[in-house]
Amino acid sequence: MSKTVSMALVRDQKTIGPLVKLLTLEAPEIAKNARPGQFVHLRVNDGPAPLLRRPLSLAGADAGQGTLTLIYRIVGQGTALLARLKTGDRVDCMGPLGAGFDLDCERPLLVGGGMGLAPLLYLAGALCPRPVAVLMGGRSQEELFWQGLFAEACRHIHITTDDGSLGRRGVTLDLLPELLAGGEFDRVAACGPRLMLEGAGRLAARHKIACQVSLEDYMACGVGACLSCTCAGADGRRRKVCADGPVFWAGEVFAL
Amino acid sequence: MSKTVSMALVRDQKTIGPLVKLLTLEAPEIAKNARPGQFVHLRVNDGPAPLLRRPLSLAGADAGQGTLTLIYRIVGQGTALLARLKTGDRVDCMGPLGAGFDLDCERPLLVGGGMGLAPLLYLAGALCPRPVAVLMGGRSQEELFWQGLFAEACRHIHITTDDGSLGRRGVTLDLLPELLAGGEFDRVAACGPRLMLEGAGRLAARHKIACQVSLEDYMACGVGACLSCTCAGADGRRRKVCADGPVFWAGEVFAL
Amino acid sequence: MMLNVDLAGIPMKTPVMTASGTFGFGPEYADFVDLNRLGAIVVKGTTLKPRPGNDGRRIAETPAGMLNAIGLENPGVDEFLAHTLPKLQGIDTPVIVNISGNTVEEYGELAARLDVSGVAGIEINISCPNVKEGGIAFGTSCASAAAVVKAVKGNTAKPVITKLSPNVTDIAEMARAVEAAGTDAISLINTLLGMAIDIHSWRPVLGNVVGGLSGPAVKPVAVRMVWQVARAVRCPVIGMGGIMTARDAVEFLLAGASAVAVGTANFVNPRAGVEVAEGIRDYLAEKGLTHVRQLIGRVNDFTGR
Amino acid sequence: MMLNVDLAGIPMKTPVMTASGTFGFGPEYADFVDLNRLGAIVVKGTTLKPRPGNDGRRIAETPAGMLNAIGLENPGVDEFLAHTLPKLQGIDTPVIVNISGNTVEEYGELAARLDVSGVAGIEINISCPNVKEGGIAFGTSCASAAAVVKAVKGNTAKPVITKLSPNVTDIAEMARAVEAAGTDAISLINTLLGMAIDIHSWRPVLGNVVGGLSGPAVKPVAVRMVWQVARAVRCPVIGMGGIMTARDAVEFLLAGASAVAVGTANFVNPRAGVEVAEGIRDYLAEKGLTHVRQLIGRVNDFTGR
Numbered sequence A, B: 001m002s003k004t005v006s007m008a009l010v011r012d013q014k015t016i017g018p019l020v021k022l023l024t025l026e027a028p029e030i031a032k033n034a035r036p037g038q039f040v041h042l043r044v045n046d047g048p049a050p051l052l053r054r055p056l057s058l059a060g061a062d063a064g065q066g067t068l069t070l071i072y073r074i075v076g077q078g079t080a081l082l083a084r085l086k087t088g089d090r091v092d093c094m095g096p097l098g099a100g101f102d103l104d105c106e107r108p109l110l111v112g113g114g115m116g117l118a119p120l121l122y123l124a125g126a127l128c129p130r131p132v133a134v135l136m137g138g139r140s141q142e143e144l145f146w147q148g149l150f151a152e153a154c155r156h157i158h159i160t161t162d163d164g165s166l167g168r169r170g171v172t173l174d175l176l177p178e179l180l181a182g183g184e185f186d187r188v189a190a191c192g193p194r195l196m197l198e199g200a201g202r203l204a205a206r207h208k209i210a211c212q213v214s215l216e217d218y219m220a221c222g223v224g225a226c227l228s229c230t231c232a233g234a235d236g237r238r239r240k241v242c243a244d245g246p247v248f249w250a251g252e253v254f255a256l
Numbered sequence C, D: 001m002m003l004n005v006d007l008a009g010i011p012m013k014t015p016v017m018t019a020s021g022t023f024g025f026g027p028e029y030a031d032f033v034d035l036n037r038l039g040a041i042v043v044k045g046t047t048l049k050p051r052p053g054n055d056g057r058r059i060a061e062t063p064a065g066m067l068n069a070i071g072l073e074n075p076g077v078d079e080f081l082a083h084t085l086p087k088l089q090g091i092d093t094p095v096i097v098n099i100s101g102n103t104v105e106e107y108g109e110l111a112a113r114l115d116v117s118g119v120a121g122i123e124i125n126i127s128c129p130n131v132k133e134g135g136i137a138f139g140t141s142c143a144s145a146a147a148v149v150k151a152v153k154g155n156t157a158k159p160v161i162t163k164l165s166p167n168v169t170d171i172a173e174m175a176r177a178v179e180a181a182g183t184d185a186i187s188l189i190n191t192l193l194g195m196a197i198d199i200h201s202w203r204p205v206l207g208n209v210v211g212g213l214s215g216p217a218v219k220p221v222a223v224r225m226v227w228q229v230a231r232a233v234r235c236p237v238i239g240m241g242g243i244m245t246a247r248d249a250v251e252f253l254l255a256g257a258s259a260v261a262v263g264t265a266n267f268v269n270p271r272a273g274v275e276v277a278e279g280i281r282d283y284l285a286e287k288g289l290t291h292v293r294q295l296i297g298r299v300n301d302f303t304g305r
């Protein structure tokens, strides 16, 4: 469970979707201790600008190989700098950080939107060979390169796209009630936009299915020291997304 | 004579001495207008840190090829970033800036210390096939890779090193009186540490030889707009090293 | 897309000016940028007598910024009127003269001397951190700032801009004081007072010991102060401090600036003044807006104070 | 090479502390750094009652810096004494508690409550820019700052450090006022008040509208203020603001700081506190010096003022 900061070796980096990169790092200490739902905090630069580290979820970790998989979208200057990394480069990597997903379930449904699918990929692998189903949402079929990534670990893949170009037209929350109504799941694990998480938490509660959600917030330290990322818990107490989360039981952070 | 700012193409970069790089850029507009003694002002980064451009003398310019040669020593973060440039990269290059050397002479002696030899290399090439002599000073023989660079354009190469490992032991100013006493030169052109320039100016004046010196100062704009780099002229009026210089008649900037 | 603004009576083609001390008198940059496409050129600080400026090193680079301690080197107002101003006549862009005095009277005299054609306005520098007398002293007390403004207003018919120092506890109070004294516009920020020490020689890096910090590093402070001042006064505000791109400029406009100035950015990108204006135009187009004034102060729709 | 310093009665193994609000209570960083190798740990600002902090986004990255508007989220002094402090007992490093009150009396009460074993000293925060009442208001007036210091000194036997706000016209005057009121040491700088605006939503980026600027961007301002303060008072000064490396720390020591604190750097490099101390030791060795005190204020050998 111990966290380290080290110069990870870039094994490989490739483009897997529009502005989406898959980065494989060699960081044995981190890989050894990692669990699905945790994240790493990366320096993107050695100068003072951009100054802060960037948090990225683990999309996979292989303790044997000592490797980590990250999947990220280029959205700003930090991710643009990360995208320049090439095999053989080094990158300052801190982790594994945060609390991961609870794995104590039998028939899980993973619900992810956009880049929220990254930590769920790692989770799916860890839950396999249990029968894992995933519900993935994206803007259009272009974004659903995820399908291929999840194919190995998941028995059922359900898809929605905003424009209907792949799977059901709509958003994950449109399809979720149907899936839960079937009564086949004993766990929901969700990652994506806040509204989606809240909705998933509510639907799961209605079906009495335990639900975990992975939150996101702007982070400086990533270890619970700066209080940049705290959110109000359902009980009024504040939670640190970086240290108490990013994965929470839905009822802990949403009034369901 | 017009100055431009453009994205120069890196043709080649190689190491030619301890921490010394030779960078060849393709920048046809600048090459066309350049003269020995002028410099370019380079962005080393696209972010805000390091913020300012770095001034580097032209060590050569080939109007036909459209290329510039720069020779610089890695001394800090800006030059370290420049040293990463590879063939095919682009670098934001402003120039040619400043006033160059006067070429109206017949038997010039060029006097340079350390990286001050860079602009003199361009000057030597421009003065050739006139009989050009050069007096070069360095810390030890390691630094006198310059010898090879000057061999083509110069008839006589005189060398001093601080440790005597090559040429005469001492500094350029120790050998200069002898050379000037010979009476064979009608021009001294010097670039290097301030004390050397002042000494050269004085010795040349004593022998009634016209002397030009190339100064250096911390620069922001490089075009005479910010007044970062001004120095007191011998007449009390201030001169802008970047725009009125960097090359001055010695009597203009030193009380001889 | 309309970029033109009327700044306290100075008509400008774009809201992007050059900041005093960072663009010389203009011609220094003519090879790189069409001076006619700038909103206004604010020339280097001018004093009654010529000044040689500070000795020793005058600039130092800092993280995302720079320190300068030029010390108001300038040829003096006589030389400016006799030789520099005539050279600027060909440029179809307002020329604003930034002035500095050692006494209130000197400011008045400078204003009187500069009340000539070819000068579009006066910017009062009561905030130069790099000179011993006057300078910043006027900029840190409401009473003396107001006295300077009155002296200048009493001696010129030109629009008067007062440039504030950020090195104060309450910038809004300073702004109200100079507005009450009659300034037609306020510009800010001048540089933050800073220092750098050479850890090898143990000496201050700058000949003047301390200097003024400018560049991207100071932008958050500048945006905050522009916001505070724009809410405190009715006269137009010119925002500056670390503007490198149109995005930065838009932040200042949203904060309440009616125009902006580009300073340190000129050293990095000599075309900054024009590129920032072009970028603002593109931004307006992207947002479906027709005039830059639609941006001014709009953050206040959301600040709820 | 001796790095140890006695800071107004607080014995520290190195002159490098962690800055309040940037290192939690310490254990958060225990996986990365040996807490016993820090000079002192200054814990997050503590208030009498628990505080939830500000709503909305709390940080924004800026060029070479960051803005924060945490708003003093903390569990309150009771919780601190009951649960947090006991957990710090195993650490052989002085723990200094940073306190914030809404009134002068609250500061006094906090000091009294914290006058317990395990607390090595009190740091008075009169400079938090992110809370509505108290906070920075105390830090911008000499009289109220002095009142706070007196209230705290009257209620504790511990060494008292007063942390100054940089958002003032005359930092030396503030320093003299808190020294006269009895503070044992002065720390500076807290953050510079700044603002960022989202140019797409037109909203302030931070939930609190304005926030505090920290990081390398502010270092020149911090060095200048430390220099000014160290010349104005006799009590020791703790310098901070943008320290990332030992070179930065040495600048502060040369400027007159007796110790330094590492803040924002912890976020970037969790080992910063220890690495800066190691770097200072190497620097002393390189310069042939035997004790860090040989550096303190040495820039004054050259400032000639």
Ligand SMILES: Cc1cc2nc3c(=O)[nH]c(=O)nc-3n(C[C@H](O)[C@H](O)[C@H](O)COP(=O)(O)OP(=O)(O)OC[C@H]3O[C@@H](n4cnc5c(N)ncnc54)[C@H](O)[C@@H]3O)c2cc1C
Binding pocket: A039, A050, A052, A053, A054, A055, A056, A057, A058, A071, A072, A073, A074, A075, A076, A077, A078, A079, A080, A115, A118, A119, A215, A216, A217, A218, A219, A246, D061
């Ligand atoms: C725990 C956690 C896990 C994440 N996992 C992934 C992932 O697996 N794949 C992925 O593509 N993205 C992920 N993100 C979002 C990712 O951190 C941001 O997209 C990234 O930091 C953007 O940096 P930038 O410099 O490119 O963008 P800029 O907008 O230039 O960043 C400016 C600042 O804002 C912060 N920031 C910007 N967007 C976000 C955001 N959405 N969340 C948090 N901070 C942000 C940056 O870290 C930086 O400090 C995760 C975020 C968190 C908090």
Ligand SMILES: Cc1cc2nc3c(=O)[nH]c(=O)nc-3n(C[C@H](O)[C@H](O)[C@H](O)COP(=O)(O)OP(=O)(O)OC[C@H]3O[C@@H](n4cnc5c(N)ncnc54)[C@H](O)[C@@H]3O)c2cc1C
Binding pocket: B039, B050, B052, B053, B054, B055, B056, B057, B058, B071, B072, B073, B074, B075, B076, B077, B078, B079, B080, B115, B118, B119, B215, B216, B217, B218, B219, B246, C061
């Ligand atoms: C007109 C001119 C021509 C030059 N030509 C050459 C050349 O041909 N080859 C060469 O090796 N060097 C040359 N120099 C010096 C060169 O500019 C500096 O070595 C370089 O800027 C150092 O940058 P840095 O970021 O690596 O060092 P840093 O020390 O990190 O630089 C910090 C800041 O100081 C400035 N600076 C540092 N050293 C100098 C210096 N000696 N002169 C001026 N500014 C400095 C930098 O530009 C930068 O703004 C020239 C300088 C001038 C003024």
Ligand SMILES: Cc1cc2nc3c(=O)[nH]c(=O)nc-3n(C[C@H](O)[C@H](O)[C@H](O)COP(=O)(O)O)c2cc1C
Binding pocket: B220, B226, C019, C020, C021, C022, C044, C045, C046, C068, C070, C072, C098, C125, C128, C163, C189, C190, C191, C213, C214, C215, C216, C218, C240, C241, C242, C243, C261, C262, C263, C264, C265
């Ligand atoms: C080298 C330099 C010289 C300056 N000279 C003056 C001056 O003479 N008068 C003045 O009012 N401001 C002067 N300034 C301040 C700028 O006009 C501007 O207010 C400040 O630099 C902030 O803007 P920036 O961050 O865009 O540079 C100077 C700034 C620099 C960097």
Ligand SMILES: Cc1cc2nc3c(=O)[nH]c(=O)nc-3n(C[C@H](O)[C@H](O)[C@H](O)COP(=O)(O)O)c2cc1C
Binding pocket: A220, A226, D019, D020, D021, D022, D044, D045, D046, D068, D070, D072, D098, D125, D128, D163, D189, D190, D191, D213, D214, D215, D216, D218, D240, D241, D242, D243, D261, D262, D263, D264, D265
């Ligand atoms: C996220 C954050 C929280 C902070 N919280 C406090 C605080 O509670 N009390 C305080 O006195 N200073 C607080 N500060 C200010 C720092 O202690 C320090 O004075 C300032 O950040 C400058 O140092 P730096 O540039 O090294 O960060 C905080 C700073 C940051 C970045």
Ligand code: FES
Binding pocket: A218, A219, A220, A221, A222, A223, A224, A225, A226, A227, A228, A229, A230, A240, A241, A242, A243
């Ligand atoms: S990011 Fe610092 S507490 Fe969460």
Ligand code: FES
Binding pocket: B218, B219, B220, B221, B222, B223, B224, B225, B226, B227, B228, B229, B230, B240, B241, B242, B243
């Ligand atoms: S560098 Fe700006 S005037 Fe010379």
